[in-house]
Amino acid sequence: MSTAVKEFEWPTPRLEEWRYTNLSAIASTEWRSVDVAAPAASAGEAPAATLAGRATVELMFVNGLFVQHSGELPYVSASRVGNPRGGSALEELNAMHTTGGARINIPSGTIVPGFIHLLFVGDGDGIWSHPRNVIDVGANAQVTIVETYVGEGRYYTNPVTEIVAGEGAVIDHTIVVCDSLEAYHTGSLTIRQGRSSSVTARNISIGGALVRNDVNVILDGEGASLVLDGLFTPAGSQHIDNHTVIDHARPHCTSVELYKGVLDGNGRGIFDGRIIVRPGAQKTSSRQSNHNLLLSETAIVDSKPTLEIHNDDVKCNHGSTIGQLNEEALFYLRARGIGEAEARNLLVLAFASELVDRIKVEPVREQVGRALFRQIPERLPERRSRHSERSEESGREGHDA
Amino acid sequence: MKDRAAEGPEILRFAQDELKEMALLEIKDLHAGIDGKEILRGLDLSVDAGEVHAIMGPNGSGKSTLANVLAGRPRYEVTRGSVVYDGKNLLELPAEERAREGVFLAMQYPVEIPGVNNIYFLKAALNAMKKHRGEEELDAMEFLQLAREKMKLVELDEKFMNRSVNEGFSGGEKKRNEIFQMAVLDPKLAILDETDSGLDIDALRIVAEGVNALKNEKHAVLVITHYQRLLTYLVPDYVHVLSGGRIVKSGGKELALELEAKGYDWIEDEVAVAR
Numbered sequence: 001m002s003t004a005v006k007e008f009e010w011p012t013p014r015l016e017e018w019r020y021t022n023l024s025a026i027a028s029t030e031w032r033s034v035d036v037a038a039p040a041a042s043a044g045e046a047p048a049a050t051l052a053g054r055a056t057v058e059l060m061f062v063n064g065l066f067v068q069h070s071g072e073l074p075y076v077s078a079s080r081v082g083n084p085r086g087g088s089a090l091e092e093l094n095a096m097h098t099t100g101g102a103r104i105n106i107p108s109g110t111i112v113p114g115f116i117h118l119l120f121v122g123d124g125d126g127i128w129s130h131p132r133n134v135i136d137v138g139a140n141a142q143v144t145i146v147e148t149y150v151g152e153g154r155y156y157t158n159p160v161t162e163i164v165a166g167e168g169a170v171i172d173h174t175i176v177v178c179d180s181l182e183a184y185h186t187g188s189l190t191i192r193q194g195r196s197s198s199v200t201a202r203n204i205s206i207g208g209a210l211v212r213n214d215v216n217v218i219l220d221g222e223g224a225s226l227v228l229d230g231l232f233t234p235a236g237s238q239h240i241d242n243h244t245v246i247d248h249a250r251p252h253c254t255s256v257e258l259y260k261g262v263l264d265g266n267g268r269g270i271f272d273g274r275i276i277v278r279p280g281a282q283k284t285s286s287r288q289s290n291h292n293l294l295l296s297e298t299a300i301v302d303s304k305p306t307l308e309i310h311n312d313d314v315k316c317n318h319g320s321t322i323g324q325l326n327e328e329a330l331f332y333l334r335a336r337g338i339g340e341a342e343a344r345n346l347l348v349l350a351f352a353s354e355l356v357d358r359i360k361v362e363p364v365r366e367q368v369g370r371a372l373f374r375q376i377p378e379r380l381p382e383r384r385s386r387h388s389e390r391s392e393e394s395g396r397e398g399h400d401a
Numbered sequence: 402m403k404d405r406a407a408e409g410p411e412i413l414r415f416a417q418d419e420l421k422e423m424a425l426l427e428i429k430d431l432h433a434g435i436d437g438k439e440i441l442r443g444l445d446l447s448v449d450a451g452e453v454h455a456i457m458g459p460n461g462s463g464k465s466t467l468a469n470v471l472a473g474r475p476r477y478e479v480t481r482g483s484v485v486y487d488g489k490n491l492l493e494l495p496a497e498e499r500a501r502e503g504v505f506l507a508m509q510y511p512v513e514i515p516g517v518n519n520i521y522f523l524k525a526a527l528n529a530m531k532k533h534r535g536e537e538e539l540d541a542m543e544f545l546q547l548a549r550e551k552m553k554l555v556e557l558d559e560k561f562m563n564r565s566v567n568e569g570f571s572g573g574e575k576k577r578n579e580i581f582q583m584a585v586l587d588p589k590l591a592i593l594d595e596t597d598s599g600l601d602i603d604a605l606r607i608v609a610e611g612v613n614a615l616k617n618e619k620h621a622v623l624v625i626t627h628y629q630r631l632l633t634y635l636v637p638d639y640v641h642v643l644s645g646g647r648i649v650k651s652g653g654k655e656l657a658l659e660l661e662a663k664g665y666d667w668i669e670d671e672v673a674v675a676r
Contacts, residue, residue: 326512328512332511335506
């Protein structure tokens with residue numbers, strides 16, 4: 001398998017879409033695939049991440065190989081994709097090496113109860129996997145799907161998920177990246193929306209040493225609507241890069257995009273969001289925002305919202321902000337007896353909660369909440385002393401009467 | 402030669418007298434400011450438990466600086482003097498410790514904190530204090546009962562409980578929320594920083610009633626205000642006039658009326674003459 005790596009040409013930071021993210025650490029590793037699935041119970045993070053019993057169906061994959069399912073639905077299976085579609089460089093890489101993933105075919109008019117959980121566990125150093133999920137949602141069908149990525153060790157996951165939303169379909173899709181802090185993750189999500197379909201897609205990236213999330217949505221039928229949410233929380237030396245493209249190809253479509261970053265330590269985050277409104281896409285309504293909270297002086301975020309409008313009859317706006325914790329709010333909480341560390345946590349979680357609260361699937365919302373909690377306390381001690389220095393310097397408002 | 406055995410009780414009596422004389426809040430020669438600018442210039446003030454003190458003064462006299470220095474707001478620097486509160490050096494405690502010791506500042510501009518639930522926040526605050534005092538923390542039901550009772554006091558609708566802290570509140574609602582928090586936290590020393598500004602007469606009455614309900618022989622209230630009108634409902638035992646960072650005149654409640662009628666200029670003239 002490793003010979004194929006040499007033939008493949010990795011994208012480099014010379015390319016505009018890869019300006020901020022250098023894949024050389026992944027490219028220079030001799031990755032190997034696993035041929036025989038490990039038992040689920042032995043895979044490090046699997047027991048903690050499973051939602052078996054709570055999900056209507058859960059499919060679990062370890063190192064890209066299907067290991068078990070709980071629950072039963074006729075239109076959900078684990079399978080190889082006959083002829084995987086190419087596309088971007090990483091989608092090509094996935095196509096070359098994939099050993100399959102989830103195949104979900106929701107028949108027209110079917111309303112799937114609860115949610116479908118796809119759990120991908122990476123287990124062990126030097127192993128890569130390339131899950132390929134293909135999701136077809138028929139006309140007026142409704143489904144909620146969650147993909148969770150967890151693991152242990154220095155592995156690499158390069159998943160591709162393709163979603164087609166039929167006419168009037170309603171889809172709620174969540175990706176949670178909670179990979180090990182040594183792991184690499186480059187995920188590609190493509191969504192094609194039919195007429196009057198309604199899709200909510202969100203990406204929550206908390207774990208991983210280097211994470212790249214590519215989201216491409218094409219609003220390809222009149223009256224389709226999209227909500228695209230993202231939350232990324234790089235701390236330590238984590239690097240999380242989000243690239244989204246929303247392509248308004250037809251008239252009367254709506255998209256609302258909100259990404260938030262919480263960055264600490266030497267964490268690095270990127271939001272690069274492009275919205276394209278095609279010449280024929282009249283009456284497009286589109287809103288794009290990216291808000292970032294910097295918790296340390298060494299964290300870095302790049303925010304690059306872009307609008308490309310080829311049409312006069314549209315309502316589009318975008319904005320981005322980068323800020324620090326509100327010192328006034330912090331003092332308010334402390335002045336009521338809440339300790340500084342807890343007050344900071346409270347404010348960080350409050351910032352993130354706008355996105356977390358919108359996760360409809362309760363156990364997933366809880367898991368994400370817990371993962372955020374786990375990540376935040378580590379960040380506190382180094383800041384305590386620095387905070388008091390900074391509060392001296394920043395002259396925002398006077399409070400003398 | 403004195404009989405040693407007789408000394409014991411005498412010393413004890415002396416200590417007790419000292420304690421009795423020690424005010425709840427004792428500010429001596431306080432110099433403080435912000436961004437290198439000195440605003441308080443030798444302020445002395447003594448507040449006993451059970452008393453209501455009003456601090457009045459023109460804009461820029463240092464009223465809010467005093468409130469913020471007492472509450473421990475970052476960026477305010479004390480350059481000289483001392484503040485002893487309940488036998489402790491208040492100035493060396495961080496803001497949260499002061500709150501847990503019973504100092505409450507009703508803020509002039511309560512900040513909106515989106516995403517932090519009002520009731521969750523207040524429960525965390527109350528339990529932080531209870532923990533500090535070694536008391537048992539309240540569970541959700543007990544807390545809710547207490548909160549409901551206190552909300553009635555300030556005529557705050559229950560719908561505010563589940564909103565984010567101060568988010569979307571009107572000016573009057575924010576001030577009532579401050580008094581509601583005060584009522585729940587039951588502080589020993591309540592400092593009201595211009596709580597009356599921007600309030601209509603009904604809200605003013607509600608706020609004053611909230612404070613009056615809190616008043617007892619163990620608590621003290623420091624009312625910082627520019628105007629006399631709050632003091633109609635919340636009658637002070639002492640009125641102090643702050644000017645140029647020091648208290649230049651003190652008197653009873655009638656002083657407030659005099660200030661209302663004559664403005665602050667005559668005080669400043671009087672001080673100038675005296676100097």
